[in-house]
Amino acid sequence: MIELQNKQLTLISHKLCPYVQRAVAALEELNIDYKRIDIDLNNKPSWFKKLSPTSKVPILVVDDNSVLFESAVIAEYINDIAGNALLSSKPLAKAKQRAWIEFASNMLQNIGKLYSAGNKTLYLEVFNQLDAQFKILEQNISSQGYFDDSGFTLVDIAFAPIFRYASVFNDILSLELLGEYKKVVIWSENLIKRKSIESAVTPEYSKLLFAFLCKKDSYLGELSKQYQSRLIEA
Ligand SMILES: N[C@@H](CCC(=O)N[C@@H](CS)C(=O)NCC(=O)O)C(=O)O
Known part of the structure; x- marks a missing residue:
């Protein structure tokens, strides 16, 4: 794991969020040390609401005092601090x-x-x-x-x-x-x-x-529930 000098990274996440996956994949691909905290999006902690301007995950807290939001920006920042191996230099x-x-x-x-x-x-x-x-x-x-x-x-x-x-x-x-x-x-x-x-x-x-x-009240939700019933019956 790379420990970037003077950089402590904390990723505020959720287990199902596709945007979080981008940030984690960038950190893992570049072998960067970080801490992950998963939160409940149905019951957002007040500290999170204070930190996240959009009230959405992911956010990346850098050195306990800077907050980055938007997954594409977070991934690009991670790539930048690791030496830009994952985007073109042109x-x-x-x-x-x-x-x-x-x-x-x-x-x-x-x-x-x-x-x-x-x-x-x-x-x-x-x-x-x-x-x-x-x-x-x-x-x-x-x-x-x-x-x-x-x-x-x-x-x-x-x-x-x-x-x-x-x-x-x-x-x-x-x-x-x-x-x-x-x-x-x-x-x-x-x-x-x-x-x-x-x-x-x-x-x-x-x-x-x-x-x-x-749990979704939707067409795919219905299909999923039907599949679940078949699983239970089988
Ligand atoms: N454009 C944002 C989208 C992030 C996003 O939509 N996150 C969802 C979870 S996947 C979220 O936090 N939703 C909580 C809410 O809207 O209250 C990004 O790329 O980071």
Whole structure:
């Protein structure tokens, strides 16, 4: 583990948050020492509300006195203090990487809309939007197994939580979010098994996500509850 001189990092997190996964993956990938504190988002501690301007996780507390929020910014800061191994040093290439990180954030918002959609029509609308985004990715990613030809970067870290969702949705609901997009499927398999990405979630992640889905008053929530009943009956 790298102990950065005079830097104490504390990540305020939640076990299911996809944005937290980005910060953890960056810290783990770069082998940086940090402390993680998971909080209950349904009962946010008052100290957290004081620290987080948006009242959202993740936040990164640096040296007990500086607070960073927004996962993409936190990941970039982590990369910067570790010597910038995960973004290009060329301005144009780096700007492109940041643009794709934004694209990933938009997809994550769509996944939130997908599992919250109240009926099948709304659900299919969002599903199709996501499908169109996966198609765009298929056309833009490298065929070498990561987003960029050059290898693993913060862009991969930004997309990894999407693939984590896709894998659980597929396992429990047979929902093939990644469709027939071959390069995307290979990329996703590559990311999910990478150590830093794996350690961004706890071993009970799938179980927790399933329980979360079952509580949702939504189309996917209903499908999850049906699956749960079949499990109990079997
Ligand atoms: N744009 C933010 C999104 C963070 C976010 O939406 N976090 C959610 C959990 S996944 C949260 O803290 N929600 C609490 C709330 O909205 O009250 C980021 O990238 O960090």
